[in-house]
Amino acid sequence: MSNFSERLTEALEARGMGQNELARRIGVPHSYISNIMRGVIKKPRKHIVSICNILRISEDWLVYGEGEPDGSGEIAAGQAINVYAIDGDGSKRFLREVVIPGLPISGDVIGYTVDHSENFEPGSLIIVKKKTGSGLFLSQYKGELFLTQRYDLMTRIEWRHQTLQDVDLNELEVIGFVCSIFNHGDW
Structure with missing residues (x-):
């Protein structure tokens, strides 16, 4: 083609x-x-x-037009995803591998569980991947996890954060582009 x-x-x-x-x-x-x-x-x-x-x-x-159309490199049903816990101090530790059937996401993805955030249900699983451009991102600032919307405009980039904190972009950690969010019990 x-x-x-x-x-x-x-x-x-x-x-x-x-x-x-x-x-x-x-x-x-x-x-x-x-x-x-x-x-x-x-x-x-x-x-x-x-x-x-x-x-x-x-x-x-x-x-x-490169590669195969069938999604080579995508997570196939039954492929394991590494899941990390994000602790209250912001540190990340490997938790386990999970399999989520029927989750076709291209590229390398990582899962994070959240137990200490006011912004997510305890035990939520957030699947992210490294990506740039506009979209919804999982972010961390001063130990708080929240979603951040990035807008790539013609002359600048804008960020809108789902937090009440005043966020210093120099200290903001963008963890990854959000591919999927699962509530506890759904994964």
């Missing part, structure tokens, strides 16, 4: 999914997917991860 829209068409056909269903599952208007398919939008960076997860395909294949 020579371009993004042709590879997306191939993936939709392979999954037996139409443009309307993909748009509904991503949460965008049908016209957005139509514009991608017609080449008006060349590479929808904001939604690539969602498209790949829904279609269970590799980001490298969809974006660059």
